[in-house]
Amino acid sequence: MCGIVGIMGGIAATSSGAASVRRMADTIRHRGPDGEGAWTDPEAGIALSQRRLAIIDLSSAGAQPMISHSGRYVIVFNGEIYNHREMRTALDRDIGAFSWHGHSDTEVFLAAVEA
Structure with a gap:
């Protein structure tokens, strides 16, 4: 199970x-050995990080925060x-070809x- 902090x-x-x-995420490294990412918006006063499983x-296209x-x-x-997969197909059909990462x-x- 991934670990999420904020x-x-x-x-x-x-x-x-x-x-x-990032320091908080390091303390839960065992929750997600496959990667770590962080995102901040100082103006909004939000900082997020995740340890990825x-x-x-x-x-790396599945890395978070996304x-x-x-x-x-x-x-x-x-x-x-x-x-x-079905949702992806429906989105492509309903909103046109999407540029998936x-x-x-x-x-x-x-x-x-966003749709």
């Missing part, structure tokens, strides 16, 4: 927000969307939110 307000609104969530998309194609949404997600269910989820 900070809202306070230190997240400073330049050390990213370093803080890769299940569906083992490539930013939507438009850049409007950011997600850290621990779960599995069992029908993500990888094969992760998380990317499909973000595309569905």
